[in-house]
Amino acid sequence: MYDNPLTTPRATHGRAPDVFHPGGWVPMREYPQREAVDFVVIGTGAGGGPLLARLAERGYSVIGFDAGPYFRPLEDFASDETSQSQLFWTDERLVDGANPLKMGANNSGRAVGGSTVHYAMVSLRFRPEWFRSRTLLGYGADWPLDWREMWHYYARAERDLAIAGPVSYPWGPKRPRYPYRAHEINGAAEVLARGAEAMGYQWSETPLATVSAPRGDSPSCVYRGFCRVGCATNAKQSQLVTYIPRALAAGAEIRDMAMVGRIAVDAAGRACGVHYHRNGAWHFQAARNVIVAGYAIETPRLLLNSATDRFRNGLANSSGLVGRYLMTQSNQAVYGVMDDMVRWNKGPPSLTITEHWNYNDRKDFHGGYCWMAQGPLPVEWSAAMSTSRRLWGAALREKMGDYNHQVGLKMVGEMLPHLDNRVTLADETDRYGLPIARVTYSWHDNDKAMIQHALGEMQRSLELVGVRDLWRQENDTNHLAGTARMGFDRETSVVDADCRSWDIPNLWICDGSVFPTTGGVNPSLTITALALRTADRICVQARTGEMRK
Amino acid sequence: MTERNRYPGYDVLVKRHSPSWNEATRRVMDARLGVPREPRFLSRIEWDTLVAICDRIIPQPKNRPPVPLAAYIDQKLKADARNGFRNAALPPQRAAWQIGLAAFEVEAHQLHGKAFHHLTTAQQDDLLRRVESGRIDAPAWGDLDAALFFSEHIMGDIIAAYYAHPTSWNEIGFGGPASPRGYVRMRNNRRDPWEPVEAGPGEEARVGRENRRVR
Numbered sequence: 001m002y003d004n005p006l007t008t009p010r011a012t013h014g015r016a017p018d019v020f021h022p023g024g025w026v027p028m029r030e031y032p033q034r035e036a037v038d039f040v041v042i043g044t045g046a047g048g049g050p051l052l053a054r055l056a057e058r059g060y061s062v063i064g065f066d067a068g069p070y071f072r073p074l075e076d077f078a079s080d081e082t083s084q085s086q087l088f089w090t091d092e093r094l095v096d097g098a099n100p101l102k103m104g105a106n107n108s109g110r111a112v113g114g115s116t117v118h119y120a121m122v123s124l125r126f127r128p129e130w131f132r133s134r135t136l137l138g139y140g141a142d143w144p145l146d147w148r149e150m151w152h153y154y155a156r157a158e159r160d161l162a163i164a165g166p167v168s169y170p171w172g173p174k175r176p177r178y179p180y181r182a183h184e185i186n187g188a189a190e191v192l193a194r195g196a197e198a199m200g201y202q203w204s205e206t207p208l209a210t211v212s213a214p215r216g217d218s219p220s221c222v223y224r225g226f227c228r229v230g231c232a233t234n235a236k237q238s239q240l241v242t243y244i245p246r247a248l249a250a251g252a253e254i255r256d257m258a259m260v261g262r263i264a265v266d267a268a269g270r271a272c273g274v275h276y277h278r279n280g281a282w283h284f285q286a287a288r289n290v291i292v293a294g295y296a297i298e299t300p301r302l303l304l305n306s307a308t309d310r311f312r313n314g315l316a317n318s319s320g321l322v323g324r325y326l327m328t329q330s331n332q333a334v335y336g337v338m339d340d341m342v343r344w345n346k347g348p349p350s351l352t353i354t355e356h357w358n359y360n361d362r363k364d365f366h367g368g369y370c371w372m373a374q375g376p377l378p379v380e381w382s383a384a385m386s387t388s389r390r391l392w393g394a395a396l397r398e399k400m401g402d403y404n405h406q407v408g409l410k411m412v413g414e415m416l417p418h419l420d421n422r423v424t425l426a427d428e429t430d431r432y433g434l435p436i437a438r439v440t441y442s443w444h445d446n447d448k449a450m451i452q453h454a455l456g457e458m459q460r461s462l463e464l465v466g467v468r469d470l471w472r473q474e475n476d477t478n479h480l481a482g483t484a485r486m487g488f489d490r491e492t493s494v495v496d497a498d499c500r501s502w503d504i505p506n507l508w509i510c511d512g513s514v515f516p517t518t519g520g521v522n523p524s525l526t527i528t529a530l531a532l533r534t535a536d537r538i539c540v541q542a543r544t545g546e547m548r549k
Numbered sequence: 550m551t552e553r554n555r556y557p558g559y560d561v562l563v564k565r566h567s568p569s570w571n572e573a574t575r576r577v578m579d580a581r582l583g584v585p586r587e588p589r590f591l592s593r594i595e596w597d598t599l600v601a602i603c604d605r606i607i608p609q610p611k612n613r614p615p616v617p618l619a620a621y622i623d624q625k626l627k628a629d630a631r632n633g634f635r636n637a638a639l640p641p642q643r644a645a646w647q648i649g650l651a652a653f654e655v656e657a658h659q660l661h662g663k664a665f666h667h668l669t670t671a672q673q674d675d676l677l678r679r680v681e682s683g684r685i686d687a688p689a690w691g692d693l694d695a696a697l698f699f700s701e702h703i704m705g706d707i708i709a710a711y712y713a714h715p716t717s718w719n720e721i722g723f724g725g726p727a728s729p730r731g732y733v734r735m736r737n738n739r740r741d742p743w744e745p746v747e748a749g750p751g752e753e754a755r756v757g758r759e760n761r762r763v764r
């Protein structure tokens with residue numbers, strides 16, 4: 001009998017799945033519900049994973065809750081786009097605004113390991129100036145953090161995830177050598193390299209969180225190219241196969257298939273535990289501290305859904321900014337055809353990158369962007385083609401026939417924070433009876449200017465290397481940030497530099513939602529670095545007695 | 550007219566027992582190929598309309614078994630398997646499909662006095678294009694935004710169902726499932742022996758023989 005992780009929790013009875021061995025288990029500590037644990041962490045992804053590991057390793061009692069299943073990649077992951085939608089958050093969310101976002105496959109995961117189970121593994125550092133973009137570059141908002149400190153945590157995250165990258169990275173201040181050698185590039189990635197050179201721009205192999213040589217129980221990447229629907233070999237260094245096993249070994253408990261519906265607050269106004277739904281019923285777990293790491297839609301939704309008489313507008317929301325300043329990243333692309341047999345689906349999808357326009361300020365808009373090589377699988381590709389070119393019928397089938405000759409470049413661009421791009425609660429409820437999220441998004445002039453600039457640049461670089469039949473995918477976005485921004489004071493932000501909420505001293509928020517600005521690179525490495533820093537800050541505050549304040 | 554077969558002789562299903570397919574993949578593909586060919590959620594008339602729409606969104610060649618597209622939509626509706634978001638201007642997907650299919654029928658009767666599936670393909674395409682661009686008049690659409698319904702569901706759901714099927718992978722020369730074996734030859738114009746060869750005009754017979762060895 002196939003034990004279905006989507007219907008029955010697996011981390012129970014003192015054991016959790018051993019993700020490296022079919023049918024195997026590892027021992028797991030379990031904590032009683034009525035006794036308060038030191039920390040409850042809600043969400044086990046890019047932010048939650050490292051927190052669980054670091055806090056457990058420092059001797060705290062900690063439980064990680066995730067609404068999603070505990071997958072065994074070797075046994076549960078098919079090489080198939082459609083069935084692997086099991087990795088995504090597919091409960092309904094409403095989208096509106098002038099440019100409604102696409103969620104689901106495009107934006108968020110639900111699994112132990114969070115969205116890192118299906119992410120594309122691109123692991124980049126922010127440009128240092130972005131932590132002070134308001135002061136140094138004249139847009140967005142400053143982070144209350146020093147980039148040099150982040151540089152230290154980036155290096156640690158890169159070691160923890162065994163990032164495979166080039167010997168020297170062309171942009172930004174010096175960084176240590178990547179722990180694993182860069183991956184070999186495929187034909188589609190070579191087009192980016194040649195195109196960049198033709199324009200006089202630098203390019204690089206993309207630093208990726210999949211190993212280029214064996215690491216512990218992870219074999220090296222076999223270039224199957226299904227990374228965005230889950231890696232069935234464990235080459236991908238997702239939180240599920242890195243920080244979560246570390247957390248378990250250090251005494252953390254994981255509660256999978258456990259949806260937190262509400263954070264409870266005691267009479268003194270401190271968080272005291274969580275109400276969660278598991279195995280068909282609601283339960284309560286007491287906690288001395290609560291850390292929310294559910295990402296930029298579920299984090300504000302949970303805070304808003306936890307409103308009480310005392311905190312009528314939701315928890316941590318005296319500024320009124322919970323749910324505000326939602327950001328996505330522009331993800332437009334230019335595609336075309338080559339005579340060569342390319343087979344762009346082989347290997348991880350984004351093997352090369354140019355960050356030229358992240359580090360060059362001679363442009364008439366704010367913010368930066370990079371672009372990367374592409375290799376979408378057929379379902380995703382057919383959706384991009386049919387919606388962008390309004391193709392169906394015989395014409396679509398004919399164009400799809402070029403699949404193996406296709407190449408493309410896709411941007412990841414910085415969208416600026418705006419108050420009115422936001423997450424609110426809708427009237428509709430989900431299967432747990434909780435109000436669902438309404439996600440409102442509109443592009444602004446700066447966003448549009450950057451997109452046009454990037455499309456022109458990517459198109460020119462493909463033209464220069466003889467790619468033909470070019471067309472533009474004008475309407476795509478990816479990645480989320482904002483909705484619980486960090487800042488310098490309680491009036492203009494939700495959390496401080498330590499990711500601790502201004503309003504409730506034992507409530508932390510530590511995931512992509514704390515970003516004041518989103519930068520022109522994929523966000524996960526920054527989320528993970530921030531979580532490592534937060535764990536260290538918690539330990540320091542506990543030692544100095546600041547925690548009790 | 551028979552269309553050009555770019556990957557003659559290639560059948561991705563032959564790799565079922567190769568190192569490119571793991572147990573999870575076999576389990577999933579068996580379920581996909583075994584989809585019941587009868588409506589289980591939609592009514593008979595909704596089903597007939599849907600089958601006719603699918604035939605126009607993805608017209609399929611007559612010389613091979615068709616991908617049962619309507620069956621996958623019906624299955625998705627029966628399971629109420631959603632995409633994780635919904636444009637706030639649309640009702641939930643079951644209601645959207647039911648209102649939309651009924652409205653197609655009303656439009657077909659108003660314009661031509663016949664059921665949609667009895668129209669000529671030219672009439673069907675014409676009606677589909679009107680819906681696509683929101684040029685519709687039947688009150689049957691009610692609050693449903695026809696153009697949005699067309700892009701999110703008619704195109705979105707049907708095209709995704711087609712390119713999730715091995716038959717379409719044969720057609721475009723996609724290697725298909727690839728776990729645990731993956732790929733070795735990463736550069737242009739290099740083929741792993743478990744990938745198909747593309748046939749230029751006149752090469753079909755020779756390439757067909759090569760592709761029958763792909764496994």
Ligand SMILES: Cc1cc2nc3c(=O)[nH]c(=O)nc-3n(C[C@H](O)[C@H](O)[C@H](O)COP(=O)(O)OP(=O)(O)OC[C@H]3O[C@@H](n4cnc5c(N)ncnc54)[C@H](O)[C@@H]3O)c2cc1C
Nearest residue numbers: 043045046047067114115120121122260294511512522524
């Ligand atoms: C297709 C795709 C490709 C991507 N590729 C890249 C890439 O290459 N590089 C990169 O840097 N980023 C990439 N990203 C983005 C990246 O995955 C996210 O930015 C990152 O994982 C967010 O981290 P997080 O900790 O904030 O949230 P997540 O990693 O999403 O984790 C949140 C977790 O919280 C759980 N949760 C939420 N609410 C609750 C609740 N109430 N109760 C219990 N559990 C809850 C969810 O189930 C989920 O598992 C990609 C994203 C997608 C969708």
Ligand code: SF4
Nearest residue numbers: 221222224225227231
């Ligand atoms: S290409 Fe590598 S990282 Fe991607 S799914 Fe395959 S083995 Fe995993």
